[in-house]
Amino acid sequence: MTPPSNVIEIRDLARTFGGGRTILGTKKPQLTAVRGVSLDLRKGETLGIVGESGCGKSTLARMLVGLDRPTSGAIRLDGKDLSSSGTRALARRVQYVFQDPVSSLNPRQTIRDILEAPMRHLLGLGSKERKERLEKLIEDVNLRPEFLDRYPHEFSGGQAQRIGIARALAAEPDVVVLDEPVSALDVSVQAQVLNLLDRLKRERGLTYVFISHDLAVVESVATRVAVMYFGEIVETAPARELFRAPLHPYTNLLIRSAPVPNRKRQKASGDSGELPDPYDPPPGCPFAPRCPRAEDNCRAAMPALEAKDRGKDHRAACFHPLSRR
Amino acid sequence: MTAAAASSRDDRSSGRERRERPSTFALILNNRLAAAGLVVLCLIVIAALAAPILPLADPNATDPASRLAPLLSPGHLLGTDALGRDMLSRLVWGTRVSLVVGVSASLIAAIFGSAIGLVAGYAGGRTDQMLMRLIDLTMAFPYILLALAIVAILGPGLINALYAIAIVNVPFFARNIRGITVGLARREFVDAARLSGKGPLTILWSDILPNVLPTIVITLSTTVGWMILETAGLSFLGLGAQPPQADLGSMLGDGRKVMFTAPTISLVPGLMIFLIVMSINLIGDGIRDALDPRLRSGALARPAFRTKVAKGRRKADTDGEQEPLPADAGGVGLDPLPAGEGGNRYPPLPCRASPPQGGRSPSVGLSERSISPLEGEMPAGRGGFQGRDGDDVASDRNDNPVLAVRGLETDFHIGRSVYHASNGVDLTIRRGECLCLVGESGSGKSVTAMSVMGLVPSPPGVIAGGRIGFKGEDLADAPDRRIRELRGGAVSHVFQDPLATLHPLFAVGDQIVEAIRAHQPLGKRAAEAKARDLLDLVRIPNAAQRMKALPHELSGGLRQRVSIAMALANDPELIIADEPTTALDVTVQAEVLRLLDTLRRERDTAVLFITHDFGVVSEIADRVAVMYAGRIVETGETAEILTRPAHPYTRMLIDCVPVMGEPERRLDAVPGRPPAVNRLPPGCAFADRCPRVQPDCREGEIPLETKRGSLEARCLHPLGPGEALAGGADPLEARP
């Protein structure tokens, strides 16, 4: 059944935190960070995931690489369900780049220690082979081999992030999940890292999941975009299409909110920017309290993510989607 | 390749920085007390180690004939005890035993305690719960009771005392180490280790332990002393060393019996215990201070209330000429005029709507002390601002800058180097105007902004030069009382992290009320009503209820609105906002920006807004100042600077970020890194990264000069209008 072009298939993935009972028997509050996400990752694409902080982007990303276990649902890698088999099984194929480059490098290990670990523990390479690959790898990310014997604190943010990328690539993965890879970097070096990621992807035939709250960055790197709101995907579409003519009112709000140099934004209607209370989710569409197009039926039932009038690749979870401008 | 060039530069600088930072050992030695402790301890340890080869009498040989010999008797330097044993010999051998027992007990406690702490902290959940409850249980007993109980079970004897002391101290290590481990286990590098395929034990051993080790060493070095003391205690009670073996505790116990006839017998071991414990604790404190990263970076002292202002700070921006501040201020500052101004004493700080004159402005006297603290908030001081025609300015306030910073120099003194974080900055902001300060991180934006109200931590920060003109008053000269009155009053701050200004344990409403009442003579009720109005003003839904919320109960966006409300509480004339929206989501950022924009227009407030996002700039700024390596390199009106900048750095900074709606644009990173501000190159600080660099760029000081329109730039080869940098198409001009 599986079309061969999908590297990863996510089905009804959910993650709940808290819950259960305390020693005294009272219920602990329960929060659902990711509520039933289904998504396909196609080979060779860069899937951008955008959304506000707290909408579940990072939780989804961590489940994709096995740092977190889903409460329910499946993550299929080439058709095989790996959702509950933990980090090691996934780490061979799916790797992760952290937002904060400095804190993702152990301050007491040399760059060599850090980059060798995946080769040793995941690929089981001998020391001679590791040494060869290491030198190639470090040059691939535009750093010089003598950096291998330095400690992380000796590097700038941009360099540290290149080391973080090298660590992810050391395991020779097929998919790299990048969780806000340039958000912590100075604007002047963001471009370095973005250009590097672009080259590595072409050279190694990688597939990226690129998570960011910065729409301009996502627009410039992604081939396809998924918009998350309150733990759900509310719209997916090819990147150009999505930014040109979004279907979902939330996507539209995001795009209109992004500041653009030299363009005074048209005043948006007083949006509070508040997410619903995750401990007490409203019935129906979670965007309804902020949505200018909301009608009664929005508050009654949750709209499904489905194709509207823009072809099967452009899907949105909304009862009253925007029309093409 | 640019990256390689950049990294080679980085190498050199990081290498040098490493050498500038003192080593741990040097730091310990630098601490005189610790060094003294080390000397004393070394002597004691050497003596104890050398006991077998020293010409000492048998410590256990009794000689009733010469019992209780006094100090300095022949053959017995320290006399003899009640059985006639040589005290010196017993002291040295006893010290040896006590040290060995104390140190072994500490090591055992450290190893087991740390192991428990590591496992509990890393595993978390049920394992953690069980282990820690067990530890709590042992800690619930007074430790000496517990030690007694253990010895009672195991039976008296030195080895059993050692176990008892070790067991009693295990919880201490376990708790300390667990605390650190819990924090580390959530760090991203541990996740990275998991993603590298490491198992839990490998992670504990190779990733977490090395990071915990300093804490273990600190804990160890601060507890060894007490453990020696505790071992001595048990021996003193007769539960440790058994006769005839000597250790310090049992010697003390022996001496007690003859305390009144021969006090020296208890005094000698007592003194030794004192010396050992004291020296170990001094060293321990030294080690702690040296290993603690916070202390290491030189932030030992609590920062002062306001930034230190250097005596005799430079007041004119003419190339750092020293200009002593008149000690008693009746007069006007003796400011030399810049060359070419022909001795023509101009009115003070520029006050016309024309763009500020930047580095060349005749920064003639802000009248020193024209306002005494008691006069309070007088709008424009006597002899302060004058219009261009010499009119009294009070009538013409709109033209006067609220903030007029001239030649501000803020330095950090770290070790032997001086970092010029703010290096001759001029800023002018008028009423109702918003000036955006942009630049890479580390360019000195925050330091400049914080210098205004003296918020730069001192030490290490010092305002080494310049004037901070606030409505005609030089804030660098103002007394503390005046600064206190202005902070949160006429000048307020909004920071990137609202939690930095909000107290975590008080309701936000109460905090706003307090802020209001600190500056206005209002009753509690009136202040509460005002606080509610403020929360409404910043459009916090359901303000009355949110008054009672604690900061952490609010979302990031709401919290930032609360801190804006707080900043507005006392009708400020100047708001200093340091990246207030950087941590916010786009939708919230849009809201907060709109809010700030409306409020400052309605209330005619001046805003100094720091950001690195040119999108935000065009949203809110009237004028922009671009900072690089501590200096303003370009300033001008927003639209002009964004579309047709003159300075290559501004162009590159704009071009290197992706822009919505232009996904295909090539992104050109700014190669390399900014120079360290303690070793600025001669000439243009941007020269090493600049594609237009010419030999003359690296020569003399480059002034900030008018280039075209409203633009002033510090560049010898500025860009023409709309000119792109070599290599990249001008994206803004080329946009379809």
Ligand SMILES: Nc1ncnc2c1ncn2[C@@H]1O[C@H](COP(=O)(O)OP(=O)(O)O)[C@@H](O)[C@H]1O
């Ligand atoms: N408390 C401090 N101690 C020592 N150096 C500091 C301190 N604060 C800032 N600096 C230094 O001052 C320079 C300017 O920093 P900052 O004003 O924070 O830059 P920006 O706000 O533009 O990012 C940097 O080199 C920084 O390292």
Ligand code: SF4
């Ligand atoms: S379903 Fe209704 S409330 Fe939800 S986004 Fe669509 S129009 Fe708005």
Ligand code: SF4
């Ligand atoms: S002065 Fe020279 S090096 Fe500096 S920015 Fe201008 S052209 Fe570039």
Ligand SMILES: [Mg+2]
């Ligand atoms: Mg800053």
